[in-house]
Structures are given as C-alpha cells and as structure tokens.
Amino acid sequence: MGSTSAENDGTGSTENSTAGVGRRALIKRSAALGLVSVPAMSFLSACASGGGDDNSGDNEGKTSESNPFGVKKGSKLDVVIFKGGYGDDYAKAWEAAFKKQWDVTSVHTGTQEITGKLQPRFNAGNPPDIVDDSGAQQIPIDVLHKNGQLLDLAEVLDAPSVDDPDTKVRDTLIPGTLDAGMQEGKVVALNYIYTVWGLWYSGKLFEEKGWEAPKTWDDFLAICKDAKSEGIGGLAHQGKYPYYINVAIMDLIAKKGGLDAMKAIDNLDPKAFVGSDAAQEAIEAVYEVVEKGYLMPGTNGLTHTESQTRWNQYKAAFITSGSWLENEQLKTTPEDFDMKFLPMPLLPDSALPFEAIRAGSGEPFIIPSKAKNLPAAKEFMRRMLSKEWSTLFAKEANSLTILKDGVDPNVQLRPGTQSTVEASKAAGDNTFRFLYTEWYSEMGTAIENASNELMAKRIQPKEWLKRAQAAVDKQAKDPASKQNHRD
Structure with a gap:
C-alpha cells in the first residue's frame, strides 16, 4: 500500500516534502495498503x-x-x-x-x-x-x-x-x-x-542496553518494563492513525491462531472475533502494554511521522510499521541508529513460528x-x-x-x-497477509476506530472484540461480499 501514509498504506508530510505517509492503505493500504475513512x-x-x-x-x-x-x-x-x-x-x-x-x-x-x-x-x-x-x-x-x-x-x-x-x-x-x-x-x-510488517527497533539502543531482540510476547513486555524504568517508552505507535497498531493486533491473531484465524476475518466469519480465542488473547496482550504504562508518553496524540521521529530520538524501544519506514524516516534517523526489523513476538502456544511474518x-x-x-x-x-x-x-x-x-x-x-x-528469507513459506483491508474499506476503518479507543483506554478488550465483530457482521450483509473468499 505500505502500505502504508499522512495518513499508508496506508504515510505524512506536506505535499512538497519527500518525507512521507505510509501504507498504509495499505496500508490498508497499502498498502499497502484505507487508513482514514473516506466519504x-x-x-x-x-x-x-x-x-x-x-x-x-x-x-x-x-x-x-x-x-x-x-x-x-x-x-x-x-x-x-x-x-x-x-x-x-x-x-x-x-x-x-x-x-x-x-x-x-x-x-x-x-x-x-x-x-x-x-x-x-x-x-x-x-x-x-x-x-x-x-x-x-x-x-x-x-x-x-x-x-x-x-x-x-x-x-x-x-x-x-x-x-x-x-x-x-x-x-x-x-x-x-x-x-x-x-x-x-x-x-x-x-x-x-x-x-513486510512488524516491529522495529534500533540496533544501537539495544546493544547499549544489553537487550536481545524478543521472540516471545513475555520477553517483549520485559524489555518494555526495563525501558520504562529508564525513562524510555516501551512501544511507540502512530496514535492518530490506528492502522499501525492493528499491525500488532492482527499479526498476533494470525500467529496465535494460524492461517485459519486470519481467513476467518477475511471471510467474514460470524466468530471471526467474538468466539475466537486467538483474537481474545491478542487484544488482551496489546492492551497489557496500555494498562502497564508501557506506551511512549503522548504517542496516542501523534501522527505517524511524529511518533516515528521520537522513536528515532531513542524515546521508545519499539514501533510498529511496514517496510516503508526506513525510507520515510531518512531525514530524522541518526547515521548510527542501525534500524532493524523484528517479526511479531509469539504468544504462548502460537500456531505459527516466530519467523512467520505478514508480508x-x-x-x-x-x-x-x-x-x-x-x-x-x-x-x-x-x-x-x-x-x-x-x-x-x-x-x-x-x-x-x-x-x-x-x-x-x-x-x-x-x-x-x-x-x-x-x-523474508528466514520466514520462507511462513508468510501471511490479510485482505479485508483491500476488500472491505469500511470494515477496516471501523476496526481501526475501535483500536484507537482501546489504545486511549476508553474501551476494554471485550468491547473491542464486540465492535470488530459488529464490523464483520455488517460487511457480511453486503451481497457483493460473497464474491470474495479465501480457501
């Protein structure tokens, strides 16, 4: 799309700037990737x-x-x-x-x-x-x-x-x-x-702090806790564009529940979210970051480039994004930052391996x-x-x-x-990709809006699941939806 944004993809700056907006559509959109509702x-x-x-x-x-x-x-x-x-x-x-x-x-x-x-x-x-x-x-x-x-x-x-x-x-x-x-x-x-979509971190910061790139969600939370104790945010997210935090949420669902959990969402299953153990565990895992205060201060009110720039300034350990991130941040990334991509860490008993990536x-x-x-x-x-x-x-x-x-x-x-x-080489055939963002833009926007409320602590995980499922159920009533199906 890359998604990815001024917000995509999808990615944000003034029209004449070379800095960018992500995918977000899509990031979405794109990318790629529909990050913001269109009339x-x-x-x-x-x-x-x-x-x-x-x-x-x-x-x-x-x-x-x-x-x-x-x-x-x-x-x-x-x-x-x-x-x-x-x-x-x-x-x-x-x-x-x-x-x-x-x-x-x-x-x-x-x-x-x-x-x-x-x-x-x-x-x-x-x-x-x-x-x-x-x-x-x-x-x-x-x-x-x-x-x-x-x-x-x-x-x-x-x-x-x-x-x-x-x-x-x-x-x-x-x-x-x-x-x-x-x-x-x-x-x-x-x-x-x-x-490719996932988490990103600074190789330089991790080396200085003695942190190892986490492979499990518990290890991810441990680094966030350590970062907070040193006055650093654990996770930055692009608060004004909740497409980005959905990278974490949806990756966790797919890796926990496997391809069947992913396809249930794309295929508008009546139990895609409510009734899905993978979806429940994933949203509760992300909400734990909010509850324990591991978000970078102020990140909920920032655009994607504002959050990403603060991350470049070592004010957060992790950020979610697609692989357009490096080019988008060329002007603000220090020469020795050593930007690194990380597949989403695993919840316990995940169906897919750590190396699996959304790509x-x-x-x-x-x-x-x-x-x-x-x-x-x-x-x-x-x-x-x-x-x-x-x-x-x-x-x-x-x-x-x-x-x-x-x-x-x-x-x-x-x-x-x-x-x-x-x-990508390490993942091999263990790649996955949601298609609902391309097939059903209105549904995608509704889920993003629910994520925005969750990250701001205005709703709890149970309500997020209800809103996400409602978006699926509404889309399923559109006769045209029957033309799209994943086997």
Whole structure:
C-alpha cells in the first residue's frame, strides 16, 4: 500500500516534502495498503456513471512485438504518484526512462491529496492515465471497482515480460502478490511494493542496553518494563492513525491462531472475533502494554511521522510499521541508529513460528478505465515490472518490488531494508497477509476506530472484540461480499 501514509498504506508530510505517509492503505493500504475513512457513499453516488470505455483515441500507435499495446510516440502520459513514505523520485526516474524509450512526455503530479485531487476528475470522466492510489486519502479500491472505474489488468499481466519475451509478466512476480489487488476475481490494482510488517527497533539502543531482540510476547513486555524504568517508552505507535497498531493486533491473531484465524476475518466469519480465542488473547496482550504504562508518553496524540521521529530520538524501544519506514524516516534517523526489523513476538502456544511474518504486496497502482492514453499506461506498468525499473525503485525508495529477483545484486541496501530481506528469507513459506483491508474499506476503518479507543483506554478488550465483530457482521450483509473468499 505500505502500505502504508499522512495518513499508508496506508504515510505524512506536506505535499512538497519527500518525507512521507505510509501504507498504509495499505496500508490498508497499502498498502499497502484505507487508513482514514473516506466519504464512500458520496463518492459512490458521484461515480455511479462508471466506465470501461477506451478513450485513447489519437493516442493509439501501431502494435508490434516490442510495442504490444501500441504506444504512440510523442503522446502524453498523465501520472499521479502518492508522495508518501517512498517519495516520488523513483517515478520521475521511470518517466525519464519512458520518455527516452518512447518519446512520451509525462505530466507528473506528486501528492498526498489523492482523493482531493482525483475524485473530481473521476467524477467528470477525466482521470489520469496511471495512479499510485495510496495513503490516508486513498480512494478505496473496492469503491472504484464497484463503479467500473478501474481497468482489468489481465492484458498487462498476460503480456510478454520486458526481460524475457517468452515469459508472461505475471509469471515473473513473487507468488501471491497479485492477490491484494483482486476484486471479484479480477486484478484491478497492481500492489507493486513487496512489504513486510512488524516491529522495529534500533540496533544501537539495544546493544547499549544489553537487550536481545524478543521472540516471545513475555520477553517483549520485559524489555518494555526495563525501558520504562529508564525513562524510555516501551512501544511507540502512530496514535492518530490506528492502522499501525492493528499491525500488532492482527499479526498476533494470525500467529496465535494460524492461517485459519486470519481467513476467518477475511471471510467474514460470524466468530471471526467474538468466539475466537486467538483474537481474545491478542487484544488482551496489546492492551497489557496500555494498562502497564508501557506506551511512549503522548504517542496516542501523534501522527505517524511524529511518533516515528521520537522513536528515532531513542524515546521508545519499539514501533510498529511496514517496510516503508526506513525510507520515510531518512531525514530524522541518526547515521548510527542501525534500524532493524523484528517479526511479531509469539504468544504462548502460537500456531505459527516466530519467523512467520505478514508480508505481501502494497502500494496499489491503478489504470483508470477512462484513461485517455491507455496504450502508454499499459506499457508503463509493464516496464514497472522489468529489472531495470525495479532496480531504479530500490535505489530511489529503499524498498523491494514484487518482481522475483528484481534488484541488481550490486545495489547496496540500507540496514533496515537489509533486515527485511533477511527476515523474508528466514520466514520462507511462513508468510501471511490479510485482505479485508483491500476488500472491505469500511470494515477496516471501523476496526481501526475501535483500536484507537482501546489504545486511549476508553474501551476494554471485550468491547473491542464486540465492535470488530459488529464490523464483520455488517460487511457480511453486503451481497457483493460473497464474491470474495479465501480457501
């Protein structure tokens, strides 16, 4: 999405800043990852005209083996990029390469105001050609899809790979990474960034304090207690954007109860939360941090970047986030901070091992169905999934993409990013990923709101479970929900 934010992903700063918002959508959103409620009904009614027409018109060139979509040289491409945790320099590098290849001039917009800038354009039938739809103001993918505003990306995914014309684009991607962009069986969003979610800490601080990275929740709490005794917060969380604390809550549920507990939530089970031992133990574990005063003082009232910056100043031992964190905090992280990723520590008798991590694709890129230059938009996305452009992204944004072996091995990664690579290798097949955030944005927001109340001590774990289950039950009544199911 990465999620991840100004808040995602999803990630926060001013529009012209290179600091960012996370995924949060999604973090959510994306990422990736819908971190903040969007007035979905007004958008639904405004967009009810839908779409699906090919408006390319004069932008159609001749197709060939090297030009499968018929990019017309000299045409223009309207690109909108969420300027959050990953910035937008990577997209400018892509656009320069695209212009060199096709003589296509890009109209580039880097912004965090995705809904504010794009909703009027979608409503008017004049959307951009390609969009990184992420951050706090992400237009929910499910809303766009329901109104016919998104192109089915099958044509791009079934096209020949730039690197190997004998291989389809979809066969060059990390398995499972397309799932987050599916709506009713169609891939309508390309979640481009391979994101891992979990806890983060400073290697320098831990070495100075003699702390070992915890593998169990009891060991995690012990470090939080020790930190508090030394005037340091145990856990910082991005209080104004409860998407982030849900990283801990949902990871604990999945690791305690296994994939069945995760799928119960995505599949809108009537006992997804109320009646789930895994959900009860997870929410009680997180609430223990609140009850014992282990939160970093003031964290409930801070934005993601404010909390993360204080964490960079060694005011907390841990913080929850996705792997966009390092790039988002480049300007505030001390050179010797030694940022490290940590899988969520285990509750007793957990079904999944410590090494298991929430991992998958975030930061959804979409092609509007009414884009004016569909040939160039499709080719642009195809080239995003080439080794050249994947490496450009890694160099500019300090993160990995969904392309298998998509980064030149000679590229040196920063400590935090390198630690996510090592964690991914250690996890192997023990990865999991919730999809309800992409499928059901309203439900996701309701659960986040309950988490916000919990962390502020305005409700207890039992009430959180009731509110989360109510959000599931409400979503289950929507007939469209039957189109989404995990086996």
